[in-house]
């Protein structure tokens with residue numbers, strides 16, 4: 776019955792979030808530190824992902840450049856998923872695989888962070904972006920699931936891997952969104968202190 780099916784989604788999502796609280800708090804804290812080091816020394820975050828993860832990249836950039844729950848100075852983030860002219864030109868003239876990598880090489884500076892979001896860890900466009908970020912001496916914060924896929928082998932020791940312990944794309948994405956809010960809150964709390972949220 777449909778209502779039961781819907782309730783099961785809520786239960787499964789909540790279960791995974793409970794499990795992930797313990798499994799992911801350490802890498803998420805490391806990701807906050809990596810992003811803080813970057814933005815407090817004039818760096819920025821370049822974010823990318825496909826499909827639902829493209830929406831996640833944009834969601835993060837909006838809350839970083841705009842604000843999350845508290846008033847604070849603007850912080851630098853660019854979602855590499857938003858300019859349809861750039862995306863179609865690169866996909867048409869080179870290949871879809873290059874859509875983010877070429878933007879990383881164009882915009883990325885040493886000390887910037889690439890926020891690479893892929894539930895499988897296997898999307899060629901995201902793996903190419905990671906390689907481009909390394910070529911620019913950027914730190915990578917990777918959000919994945921399903922054991923991390925090829926991403927696990929593509930990261931450097933100084934990168935951060937937040938790998939959601941689940942196989943299903945939708946469930947992984949639900950934890951990725953929570954992770955992005957933890958990153959925003961973590962950066963705000965380190966910059967402004969631990970006071971209560973105002974919004």
Ligand SMILES: O=C(CO)[C@@H](O)[C@H](O)[C@H](O)[C@H](O)COP(=O)(O)O
Nearest residue numbers: 825826827828893894895898944945
């Ligand atoms: O949002 C969803 C499924 O929930 C889809 O749009 C999904 O993001 C797309 O199939 C992506 O292409 C999957 O790529 P990835 O997460 O494996 O890198």
Ligand SMILES: [Zn+2]
Nearest residue numbers: 827944945948
């Ligand atoms: Zn989705």
